[in-house]
Amino acid sequence: MATLVQTKDLIETVIASTVAGVGVIAVFSAAIWGGARFADLSRDGRPLAAGAAAVFGVLALIVTLAAVVVGIVVMSSK
Numbered sequence: 505m506a507t508l509v510q511t512k513d514l515i516e517t518v519i520a521s522t523v524a525g526v527g528v529i530a531v532f533s534a535a536i537w538g539g540a541r542f543a544d545l546s547r548d549g550r551p552l553a554a555g556a557a558a559v560f561g562v563l564a565l566i567v568t569l570a571a572v573v574v575g576i577v578v579m580s581s582k
Contacts, residue, residue, distance in 0.1 A: 528571050535564035 538561020545554035 524571070524575070528568060531564050531571065532568045535561050535568060537561070538564055 538557050538559075541557035542554050542561060545551075545557055
């Protein structure tokens with residue numbers, strides 16, 4: 505009997521894309537949080553905490569961009 509859909513491969517793809525999507529969203533929201541905390545803490549006159557929040561936000565943004573690049577590379581290579 506002919507197989508129209510490889511169910512195992514389809515389930516693996518759905519799970520991987522869901523995990524990747526939620527992960528990228530979580531990391532990008534952490535970048536937004538870091539930027540917002542930086543702004544709040546800067547206005548409150550807390551430069552050390554503001555700097556830490558800015559570093560956190562920038563690192564999260566770098567991770568987000570890296571995830572996008574890895575996704576593009578993976579899609580291009582198949």
